[in-house]
Amino acid sequence: MPDLEIKPNGTPPIQFSVMLKNRAGALSSLVRLLRGDHIEVIGLSVQDSRDACVVRLVLSDPDNAMRIFMEKGIPHTTSEIAVIGLTETGGGLARALDTLRAAETNVDFAYSLMSHPEGKSLMALHLEDTHFGMSVLHNAGFKVYYEEDLVR
Structure with a gap:
């Protein structure tokens, strides 16, 4: 059986899950906020509901994104x-x-x-x-x- 352990080649990527109000422009505003700090969206998935949506993001600079989310009080989780x-x-x-x-x-x-x-x-x-x-x-x-x- 092959060895199932990989050598540490780096840090696993982080995904942010952000809860946004389901209204026109909410996602655009979030992306503009990130771009203002030169953070690019590498991956995006949106799951919507009537009142809110969960936006899953993979970002080019997760450390700075975390700082922005904390400073702006944007509810999020990471995984x-x-x-x-x-x-x-x-x-x-x-x-x-x-x-x-x-x-x-x-x-x-x-x-x-x-x-x-x-x-x-x-x-x-x-x-x-x-x-x-x-x-x-x-x-x-x-x-x-x-x-x-x-x-x-």
Whole structure:
């Protein structure tokens, strides 16, 4: 059986979950606030409801984003995610999901990120055990991206 531990190659990427009022311009205002401090949105997922929405963000500078959210009183949580590179064609996504299923680890949710400067398509995965899932994916030959790889 292959070794399922990966050598520490960096910090797992951080995802912010921000609760916004479900009204026109709320997301735009948040993105402009971040851009004002040169923080780029690398990944975005929006889950809406009638009164509020949850915005999941992967950002180019999580430390400064955390500072801004704290200073402005913007309600948020953070969680570690796994980010992998996929090829534009082929069964990369299916193979990744099959790999995680075979390892008996659950995917809570997933979404694609903006293209990486190297041209790779990136997928963010929120897993029940991020470190284990990253190890499994790495050992299956997937390129696992760390926070340091995503900072632009």
